[in-house]
Amino acid sequence: MKPDLSVKIGKLKLKNPVMVASGTFGYAEEFSSLMDLKKLGAIVTKTITLKPRKGNPPPRTVETAAGMLNAIGLENPGIKVFIKDKLPFLKKIGVPIIVSISADNDSEFVELAKILNKTNGVSAIELNLSCPNLGTSRMVSQLDKATYRVVRAVRAATKLTLITKLTPNVTDIGLIARAATAADTDAISLVNTFLAMAVDKDSRRPKLANVTGGLSGPAIKPIALRMVWEVSRTVYVPVIGMGGIMNTEDAMEFIVAGATAVAVGTGSFVNPSASIEIVDGIKRYLQAQKIKDIEDLIGSIKC
Amino acid sequence: MIQIKAKLIKNIEVAPNYYKMVLDAPAIACAAKPGQFVNILAGDKFEPLLRRPFSIYNVNDSKLEILYRVVGKATELFSKKKPGEKLNVLGPLGNGFDLKTKKAKILLVGGGIGIAPLVFLAEKLTGKEILALIGAKNKKHILCVDELKDAGAQVKIATDDGGIGFKGSVTDLLKQSVRPKDKIGVIFACGPKPMLKEVAYIAKKHKIEARLSLEEHMACGIGACFGCVVNTTRGYKRVCKEGPVFDAREVIF
Ligand SMILES: Cc1cc2nc3c(=O)[nH]c(=O)nc-3n(C[C@H](O)[C@H](O)[C@H](O)COP(=O)(O)OP(=O)(O)OC[C@H]3O[C@@H](n4cnc5c(N)ncnc54)[C@H](O)[C@@H]3O)c2cc1C
Numbered sequence: 145m146k147p148d149l150s151v152k153i154g155k156l157k158l159k160n161p162v163m164v165a166s167g168t169f170g171y172a173e174e175f176s177s178l179m180d181l182k183k184l185g186a187i188v189t190k191t192i193t194l195k196p197r198k199g200n201p202p203p204r205t206v207e208t209a210a211g212m213l214n215a216i217g218l219e220n221p222g223i224k225v226f227i228k229d230k231l232p233f234l235k236k237i238g239v240p241i242i243v244s245i246s247a248d249n250d251s252e253f254v255e256l257a258k259i260l261n262k263t264n265g266v267s268a269i270e271l272n273l274s275c276p277n278l279g280t281s282r283m284v285s286q287l288d289k290a291t292y293r294v295v296r297a298v299r300a301a302t303k304l305t306l307i308t309k310l311t312p313n314v315t316d317i318g319l320i321a322r323a324a325t326a327a328d329t330d331a332i333s334l335v336n337t338f339l340a341m342a343v344d345k346d347s348r349r350p351k352l353a354n355v356t357g358g359l360s361g362p363a364i365k366p367i368a369l370r371m372v373w374e375v376s377r378t379v380y381v382p383v384i385g386m387g388g389i390m391n392t393e394d395a396m397e398f399i400v401a402g403a404t405a406v407a408v409g410t411g412s413f414v415n416p417s418a419s420i421e422i423v424d425g426i427k428r429y430l431q432a433q434k435i436k437d438i439e440d441l442i443g444s445i446k447c
Numbered sequence: 448m449i450q451i452k453a454k455l456i457k458n459i460e461v462a463p464n465y466y467k468m469v470l471d472a473p474a475i476a477c478a479a480k481p482g483q484f485v486n487i488l489a490g491d492k493f494e495p496l497l498r499r500p501f502s503i504y505n506v507n508d509s510k511l512e513i514l515y516r517v518v519g520k521a522t523e524l525f526s527k528k529k530p531g532e533k534l535n536v537l538g539p540l541g542n543g544f545d546l547k548t549k550k551a552k553i554l555l556v557g558g559g560i561g562i563a564p565l566v567f568l569a570e571k572l573t574g575k576e577i578l579a580l581i582g583a584k585n586k587k588h589i590l591c592v593d594e595l596k597d598a599g600a601q602v603k604i605a606t607d608d609g610g611i612g613f614k615g616s617v618t619d620l621l622k623q624s625v626r627p628k629d630k631i632g633v634i635f636a637c638g639p640k641p642m643l644k645e646v647a648y649i650a651k652k653h654k655i656e657a658r659l660s661l662e663e664h665m666a667c668g669i670g671a672c673f674g675c676v677v678n679t680t681r682g683y684k685r686v687c688k689e690g691p692v693f694d695a696r697e698v699i700f
Pocket residue numbers: 484495499500501502503514515516517518519520521522523560563564661662663664665691
């Protein structure tokens with residue numbers, strides 16, 4: 145029996161539910177000699193902005209218990225250079241390319257969406273809403289109204305499948321997810337990293353130059369699972385789950401909890417081919433359990 | 448660049464807290480160039496989570512050698528590994544040293560564990576007149592003297608306590624050793640950041656080209672996360688990809 149691993153995210157059909165998370169897979173080129181990129185369900189690019197961004201000063205990463213902090217600061221060459229230098233390689237791989245975008249204001253978001261809308265080889269847009277909301281100290285996806293406003297604006301500017309990626313640093317994740325679906329997002333992806341900090345007690349300095357950073361890796365998995373579960377039972381659109389997925393078991397847990405697809409982030413640093421090993425692992429699991437269609441597992445949690 | 452499970456052949460303490468490990472890693476060993484590094488996983492239970500980068504100390508046919516100092520969780524675990532165990536190794540990574548030089552005289556400067564990539568480098572700098580300056584806290588921590596001599600290098604030593612060789616820092620020894628009439632082609636250096644900053648300063652003053660091997664905290668080691676950047680005259684550059692070796696003139700310390 146060959147189980148059906150394919151899932152749908154908006155208009156996008158993925159041959160399997162495993163993708164790689166934004167910012168943890170570069171522009172895929174870096175991994176090409178280490179694994180068969182064609183086996184991936186989809187690739188999400190590092191977040192791109194309209195203008196190039198220099199990023200934060202180093203040190204930008206530090207390891208913590210079963211996890212790591214990062215404060216990269218969205219270093220990227222800007223949309224123009226991305227399309228010219230990075231997209232050609234990505235296009236050739238032959239899997240859906242989801243371009244992650246972020247911006248300082250709504251009009252930049254709209255401009256990015258319009259550019260991608262007419263760019264050949266882009267399958268979907270992921271909105272990274274962990275950016276500051278216009279002149280406030282809050283991120284867009286910490287505020288339901290701002291989330292609605294940005295998703296609405298981008299939705300009107302593109303026909304591409306639109307995925308909204310949420311920060312977990314909120315008191316009510318369901319409220320933000322509903323704001324995104326009310327603005328007609330095709331899918332929700334979560335979680336981004338948890339705001340965190342590491343301190344060197346001897347030098348009395350923060351370990352990251354940026355002072356705070358985002359926590360990722362196995363340490364966040366239980367919280368990520370809870371949020372994916374909560375959101376998937378709150379909204380009708382598919383949820384892409386991530387947060388500490390290192391192997392097949394982790395991925396299956398997210399799918400059972402309600403994720404239609406999953407993404408591997410920090411896991412790719414530890415094992416560059418973790419994502420495609422998970423594809424094979426899920427296939428084997430379905431065969432062993434005699435489950436014909438992955439759809440039968442999605443959100444199958446008994447509670 | 449490949450990922451392999453390499454068998455540990457040897458893992459011995461060569462000085463207090465300094466170890467040498469030999470791995471059976473044919474595919475990495477034959478592709479390796481001096482100045483490149485490998486990224487090794489210490490545990491399989493995600494604690495510590497990330498791989499750790501180590502310079503390629505030497506290659507011997509199919510064998511890959513690493514010289515390391517125990518400083519924390521991962522290196523502590525490595526020091527306890529026994530021959531026969533397998534380690535997950537990713538490499539070779541990074542650019543490595545550019546070996547081209549116009550003039551025949553070469554200076555190598557290694558501070559502490561920064562000596563690690565310099566023996567392999569000395570072996571590949573054939574037909575050159577090499578002077579290696581090595582610095583450490585004390586006599587016990589001076590490593591690789593014989594190996595450097597075997598590679599044809601003349602060796603000078605600096606120790607903080609003066610127990611052997613010059614008393615003082617390796618950069619003070621460097622200041623003494625660069626005489627204008629010497630016409631030095633290139634200074635190759637590896638060591639802690641303050642040392643490299645000083646080497647860059649001395650090299651600039653004497654108008655000598657210097658190639659520095661830098662370190663930064665790494666998450667992926669393959670250029671994917673942009674976590675390991677160093678500030679340069681060309682903007683932030685990834686130590687794992689555009690480095691670890693940089694021209695001293697472009698590094699902004
Ligand atoms: C390109 C490159 C090549 C390297 N080559 C060698 C080598 O040949 N031999 C060798 O012994 N080491 C080398 N290092 C350093 C080595 O990677 C670290 O010592 C190691 O990662 C420490 O891991 P740990 O888990 O034992 O220490 P941790 O528990 O992670 O840290 C313990 C302490 O060491 C400090 N530390 C951790 N990493 C570094 C670092 N990169 N530089 C300075 N301090 C650090 C931490 O801040 C902390 O205070 C290299 C690093 C790089 C980037």
